[in-house]
Amino acid sequence: MGLLLSVFLAGLFVVSAAAACVPLLVRERPKVFARACLVIGTGLLVWALIGAVIGMFLFIPAALLLLVAAFVDADNRPGAWCVVTAPLAGAFAFALIVLPSDPENEPPPYFNATLDTTSRFYDREFNERKERLRDFGATRIQVGERAGLLKLHVGMPESFPEGQSQDRLREEIEGLPGVVEVRLCTFRTCDW
Numbered sequence: 001m002g003l004l005l006s007v008f009l010a011g012l013f014v015v016s017a018a019a020a021c022v023p024l025l026v027r028e029r030p031k032v033f034a035r036a037c038l039v040i041g042t043g044l045l046v047w048a049l050i051g052a053v054i055g056m057f058l059f060i061p062a063a064l065l066l067l068v069a070a071f072v073d074a075d076n077r078p079g080a081w082c083v084v085t086a087p088l089a090g091a092f093a094f095a096l097i098v099l100p101s102d103p104e105n106e107p108p109p110y111f112n113a114t115l116d117t118t119s120r121f122y123d124r125e126f127n128e129r130k131e132r133l134r135d136f137g138a139t140r141i142q143v144g145e146r147a148g149l150l151k152l153h154v155g156m157p158e159s160f161p162e163g164q165s166q167d168r169l170r171e172e173i174e175g176l177p178g179v180v181e182v183r184l185c186t187f188r189t190c191d192w
Helices: 007-025 030-050 056-069 080-098 118-122 124-136 166-174
Strands: 110-115 141-146 149-155 179-185
Touching: 007 030, 007 056, 030 056, 030 080, 110 166, 118 141, 118 149, 124 141, 124 166, 149 166, 166 179
Parallel strands: none
Antiparallel strands: 110 149, 110 179, 141 149
């Protein structure tokens, strides 16, 4: 399935599948095999969860199987240090990538407005009034089509000058011709 998606994703699937095969290269050395299963199983599980949106979730069964394989033979189980370090490193990598970053380094929020029709792109009144949003603190104004709907993205400064505010800018956006819905968006989410 992954090979059929695209050339870039096919490469990721091949590399992930190759990583899952690494313990087989050391199967003659049971202690090393168990450690390899633990480390690669943990890494593959983290990768499968992080890359779930691009289909890497298909590697979750292989990751779980590798984790179980690490503990099958009682005489050759990985040492305590490896058992503690591999999951902690995996959890750290997952947290580093998935958890939100420092809010002070994120860009300021913006407004995302949905318009009633794509023909508003050519509406003279709409275009004139949207350019006046800069007088209310808008830093950038972009119009684009997404999923058959015309969207207006209005950037905001980190702090508004005196006499301007986020609420006032939102009111002006809502007053534009054809605006159906206005959402406040951050770098990661949009509030409805």
